[in-house]
Amino acid sequence: MSGSGHNGRRPGAVSIRDVAERAGVSIATVSRAVNSIPTVDPELARRVWQAIEEVGYLPNTQARALVSGRSRLLGLIVSEITNPFFPELVQEFETLAVAQGYEVLIGSTNYEPARTESIIRRVLQRNVDGVAVMTFGIEEDLVQKLVQREFPLVFVDAGPDMPSIRVLSVDYGEGIRQAVQHLAALGHRNIAFLSGPLRLRSAVARRDAFLRSMSDLGLTVPSGHLVEGDHTMEGGIGAMEKLVALPELPTAVMCSNDMTAIGVLHALDKTPHKVPGDISVVGFDDIHLAQFVLPPLTTVQMSCKDLAAAAIDALRAGIEPDHPKASQKEWQIPTRLVVRKSSAFPRGTLPALMEHAAGRRLNSDQD
Amino acid sequence: MSGSGHNGRRPGAVSIRDVAERAGVSIATVSRAVNSIPTVDPELARRVWQAIEEVGYLPNTQARALVSGRSRLLGLIVSEITNPFFPELVQEFETLAVAQGYEVLIGSTNYEPARTESIIRRVLQRNVDGVAVMTFGIEEDLVQKLVQREFPLVFVDAGPDMPSIRVLSVDYGEGIRQAVQHLAALGHRNIAFLSGPLRLRSAVARRDAFLRSMSDLGLTVPSGHLVEGDHTMEGGIGAMEKLVALPELPTAVMCSNDMTAIGVLHALDKTPHKVPGDISVVGFDDIHLAQFVLPPLTTVQMSCKDLAAAAIDALRAGIEPDHPKASQKEWQIPTRLVVRKSSAFPRGTLPALMEHAAGRRLNSDQD
DNA sequence: ATGAAAGCGCTAACAC
DNA sequence: GTGTTAGCGCTTTCAT
Numbered sequence: 209m210s211g212s213g214h215n216g217r218r219p220g221a222v223s224i225r226d227v228a229e230r231a232g233v234s235i236a237t238v239s240r241a242v243n244s245i246p247t248v249d250p251e252l253a254r255r256v257w258q259a260i261e262e263v264g265y266l267p268n269t270q271a272r273a274l275v276s277g278r279s280r281l282l283g284l285i286v287s288e289i290t291n292p293f294f295p296e297l298v299q300e301f302e303t304l305a306v307a308q309g310y311e312v313l314i315g316s317t318n319y320e321p322a323r324t325e326s327i328i329r330r331v332l333q334r335n336v337d338g339v340a341v342m343t344f345g346i347e348e349d350l351v352q353k354l355v356q357r358e359f360p361l362v363f364v365d366a367g368p369d370m371p372s373i374r375v376l377s378v379d380y381g382e383g384i385r386q387a388v389q390h391l392a393a394l395g396h397r398n399i400a401f402l403s404g405p406l407r408l409r410s411a412v413a414r415r416d417a418f419l420r421s422m423s424d425l426g427l428t429v430p431s432g433h434l435v436e437g438d439h440t441m442e443g444g445i446g447a448m449e450k451l452v453a454l455p456e457l458p459t460a461v462m463c464s465n466d467m468t469a470i471g472v473l474h475a476l477d478k479t480p481h482k483v484p485g486d487i488s489v490v491g492f493d494d495i496h497l498a499q500f501v502l503p504p505l506t507t508v509q510m511s512c513k514d515l516a517a518a519a520i521d522a523l524r525a526g527i528e529p530d531h532p533k534a535s536q537k538e539w540q541i542p543t544r545l546v547v548r549k550s551s552a553f554p555r556g557t558l559p560a561l562m563e564h565a566a567g568r569r570l571n572s573d574q575d
Numbered sequence: 576m577s578g579s580g581h582n583g584r585r586p587g588a589v590s591i592r593d594v595a596e597r598a599g600v601s602i603a604t605v606s607r608a609v610n611s612i613p614t615v616d617p618e619l620a621r622r623v624w625q626a627i628e629e630v631g632y633l634p635n636t637q638a639r640a641l642v643s644g645r646s647r648l649l650g651l652i653v654s655e656i657t658n659p660f661f662p663e664l665v666q667e668f669e670t671l672a673v674a675q676g677y678e679v680l681i682g683s684t685n686y687e688p689a690r691t692e693s694i695i696r697r698v699l700q701r702n703v704d705g706v707a708v709m710t711f712g713i714e715e716d717l718v719q720k721l722v723q724r725e726f727p728l729v730f731v732d733a734g735p736d737m738p739s740i741r742v743l744s745v746d747y748g749e750g751i752r753q754a755v756q757h758l759a760a761l762g763h764r765n766i767a768f769l770s771g772p773l774r775l776r777s778a779v780a781r782r783d784a785f786l787r788s789m790s791d792l793g794l795t796v797p798s799g800h801l802v803e804g805d806h807t808m809e810g811g812i813g814a815m816e817k818l819v820a821l822p823e824l825p826t827a828v829m830c831s832n833d834m835t836a837i838g839v840l841h842a843l844d845k846t847p848h849k850v851p852g853d854i855s856v857v858g859f860d861d862i863h864l865a866q867f868v869l870p871p872l873t874t875v876q877m878s879c880k881d882l883a884a885a886a887i888d889a890l891r892a893g894i895e896p897d898h899p900k901a902s903q904k905e906w907q908i909p910t911r912l913v914v915r916k917s918s919a920f921p922r923g924t925l926p927a928l929m930e931h932a933a934g935r936r937l938n939s940d941q942d
Numbered sequence: 943a944t945g946a947a948a949g950c951g952c953t954a955a956c957a958c
Numbered sequence: 959g960t961g962t963t964a965g966c967g968c969t970t971t972c973a974t
């Protein structure tokens with residue numbers, strides 16, 4: 209075994225030299241075989257692969273990264289990994305990244321500047337090839353430091369207009385319009401909206417999309433029916449309690465995300481109001497949990513898979529010099545309504561009186 | 576700028592040579608200053624740090640790892656990142672690791688051999704310093720390959736008896752005993768158990784702890800009241816539906832994890848049985864969600880923070896030659912009952928008749 | 943206390 | 959087509 213330098217090298221470790229020696233070739237040939245360079249003699253290649261097998265060789269990623277200048281490491285920055293939406297995103301991102309030969313360095317900011325700072329440093333030091341910032345909000349410092357180093361960067365919704373920056377543009381409008389139209393078609397005229405924290409760009413975008421959809425239909429939203437939440441279940445409970453305390457209750461509530469909607473379900477469970485009989489509830493995100501709450505949640509789907517796939521595609525476009533989409537700057541992410549059981553006719557409408565017959569046809573998901 | 580080799584070095588990157596040049600010292604001195612070697616002249620050190628500041632130098636982790644033989648990378652292998660327990664664990668693990676100067680390479684096996692295989696390869700190639708296997712089950716191949724390379728390894732519950740392996744020993748018995756005694760004290764005699772998938776060592780341990788606690792109290796469990804679930808909400812729903820179909824319903828149901836218990840809550844919501852009026856439900860894990868379901872879940876807490884802290888401590892004990900606990904092989908993880916609102920007197924018992932008065936005193940959590 | 947130089951494992955240019 | 963070699967950025971001897 210060749211490795212016996214001054215350092216604490218792991219005893220079991222095997223280097224390219226061990227393979228070369230065993231196969232009776234030079235280390236360059238081993239390297240070429242490993243990297244599938246076509247010009248290597250088939251017979252030699254065979255010997256190399258056999259030697260690799262025999263000694264259990266695995267190329268050292270650090271060394272590769274050092275010499276090639278590419279770490280094959282992708283940074284993924286999310287706000288909080290405890291919010292159920294993010295693990296699903298992380299999972300998809302990781303799966304796709306690994307499938308494409310990349311590793312993922314995850315950091316969650318928790319909206320804390322200190323953590324954000326630390327993540328940036330780590331990402332820089334590990335020399336990641338690119339960073340996807342999926343915080344759904346602007347973190348100014350973060351942008352600054354990263355932009356300055358000319359890292360390929362992907363943002364959601366946001367994005368200073370710089371050459372190294374690509375943007376995933378979520379089409380909030382489409383899904384939310386579908387949802388509002390769905391509720392309006394059922395007969396709802398009085399629809400409240402529980403927003404996310406308005407410092408988040410995406411929360412503002414969702415709220416605005418809702419207001420636009422409403423006014424397009426000639427519907428108005430009294431200011432009391434626009435409540436700011438914080439994208440947590442607790443926030444949803446709090447926001448709904450505010451709504452319930454109002455003299456006039458809306459017949460439907462749309463939420464900026466599913467966790468908020470689930471909070472609404474919980475808050476209403478403590479009141480005599482039934483979902484969807486008295487109040488319809490619509491979420492946003494379509495997290496896994498949404499299908500399993502009671503009643504199953506009607507929600508606007510923003511597919512984690514779409515998001516993750518687009519993020520990686522955009523990142524690679526920035527990383528790999530001759531990627532087909534190297535000059536593309538924007539990736540569109542669609543959204544769409546998924547109708548389940550938390551939305552129905554408002555009580556007292558004619559369709560509601562005919563509920564048994566009509567409900568089957570109009571409010572159908574899987575039946 | 577020194578860096579202009581043959582490779583695609585990032586334009587903004589700054590190397591140790593740039594700092595040395597700027598400070599008018601050798602790269603060795605820069606290295607020493609950066610690593611706080613005491614023998615470096617204070618004045619020179621000051622100049623070095625100033626230069627570092629000016630050029631925005633960050634040491635390249637790959638190079639450091641290559642020469643030192645230590646990557647300061649910790650592998651964390653979990654079963655499925657979509658199960659809510661794991662993100663919480665990952666979050667804690669990551670926070671603690673970063674605070675202690677380590678990075679985390681996460682992999683989720685999803686119980687798929689192909690993914691497991693890929694994770695091992697990645698972990699080996701990135702030359703992680705140690706791996707925490709928190710899958711709560713044995714994955715034979717995984718153990719084999721990792722053990723063979725003499726990686727410092729941490730397992731939960733399991734663990735072949737090898738020098739490089741440390742074990743986190745979760746004390747399932749204590750928390751589960753507390754839970755069973757809690758239910759028995761309330762008057763329950765007929766307690767069912769919904770286990771996890773029995774191929775998981777930890778699921779078997781939980782079930783056995785339950786059975787032991789029951790027999791210690793002289794209580795028996797008819798075989799129909801022992802149902803195998805799969806640690807998902809869907810599984811909990813399915814298992815509870817089986818139980819409901821039985822001629823004699825238990826008055827309390829203990830579950831192998833919280834997701835199963837939440838499934839039980841959902842299943843019962845579709846029946847006339849009320850929780851906790853008709854049936855008490857107890858979970859295991861104490862995930863974040865447990866406090867927010869309806870009713871808030873009485874559960875056995877296995878603290879993620881404890882688990883993560885112990886895992887990192889154990890890993891470092893194996894990695895760092897003169898760690899105080901270098902020879903310790905086992906870390907104890909306590910569990911404890913957290914009483915919330917999903918457990919109460921069985922209907923028809925005397926205490927239940929006096930519920931209003933007694934419930935306050937005996938079934939208290941935060942009131 | 944400081945600098946020169948070797949070398950970690952690998953890739954890529956260059957020579958043959 | 960293959961081997962030799964320089965060098966990625968850094969730490970760590972070994973001289974001084």
